[in-house]
Amino acid sequence: MDHYRLHTAIYRTVRFWGSPIVRAIFGYSCEELKGIPGPILLLANHNTDLDPGFVGIASEEPIYFVATEKILRMGLLTPVLMNLFHPIIHYKGKAGISSVKEILARLKENRNVALFPEGNRSFNGLTGDFLSSTGKMAKRSGATLVTYRLRGGYFTSPRWSTSFRRGRVYGEIAAVYPPEILNKMTEAEVNEAIRRDLFVDAYADQEKDRISFKGKNLALGLESTLFACPACGMISTLHSQGDRISCRCGYSAKYDQYGFLHDSDGQTDTITRLDTLQREKICFLASQTEDVLLFEDAVWAETIGSDHKVLSRKQTVLRAWRDKLSVGEDVLPFQQITGMAINQRNLLILHMSEGNRHLELSGDISFSALKYLYLYQLARNKYEKI
Secondary structure, X not given: OOHHHHHXXXXXXXXXXXXXXXXXXXXXXXXXXXXXXXXXXXXXXXXXXXXXXXXXXXXXXXXXXXXXXXXXXXXXXXXXXXXXXXXXXXXXXXXXXXXXXXXXXXXXXXXXXXXXXXXXXXXXXXXXXXXXXXXXXXXHHOOEEEEEEEEOHHHHOOOOOOOOOEOOEEEEEEEEEOHHHHHOOOHHHHHHHHHHHHOOEHHHHXXXXXXXXXXXXXXXXXXXXXXXXXXXXXXXXXXXXXXXXXXXXXXXXXXXOOOOEEEOOOOEEOHHHHHHHHHHHHHXXXXXXXXXXXXXXXXXXXXXXXXXXXXXXEEEEEEEOOOEEEEOOEEEEHHHEEEEEEEOOOEEEEEEXXXXXXXXXXXXXXXXXXXXXXXXXXXXXXXXXO
């Protein structure tokens, strides 16, 4: 049996048995992908690690998913996942030329492919941006482009949380673009259509139809996303416990089952708004002319080789200045970091031009990789405009 027939058999078996379980636990319902001429290139927004399952339940026909390179370092689980599901591997934080070639090759073989173009789960409840080359790939594919929107995932599995909450998730077809329609569109128009179709504002949805997402320790780990105190503006001074987050300055807020924060002054807030404020804080720090240390964290640093194996692992300190990072004694100017991304809950990934190095940095539950990513993005934008 070739890998496609095996994948089809496994896919349909997992879908048959897994669908009722997922529907019952997460209150999942969806618009099914029926009657759409294939092959299909499906693009969906991304909020939970279960999103491939949510999309898969919507399709009777097997789908090949684009997966992060981390899947190649999951021990005994790696050969099982690779042989049974044959995913397309992509390095987070890199352009992904090889993964695009593989996507196009699968589509040419009349196989359906799905990917999450953001490449990241949302931190703030808003659908993120994606590479401008996505529109070009969709036009070149010769496939039917399907945009699929998932709602409710942000509060079911907040990026910063270590647990799931029980509420409601819904999957819906945003739009279908046959090849003949894509051929008439420019790459920019395709990108704009994808951006419009996949956009979700989680808090706007909650304002319209408040859905309870129940669980324990609802605020635990929130400081890994909210790294700047809303009251005093200090970085890395927030601490979460149970359903509350607080700062040594006296700020305290309760995270409720609807995803809103209520502080001790009676003000209600959203993570979306507070994330905007902390982005502004990073912009201010990045604009300083003095070469001073901005923030630091104790981390575990892993160096990954070209064969996807861990070459070294050590405990060290990650530090940030306005134009560089340091990992222990290793100084990394932003101009030498060719890509940066966050994988899983809070794993910071760095790709270096020198020696084609690939570093993965992790910390404890309160470690915030997000502040380093925001700082890097600001620096790269500045370099690209010079």
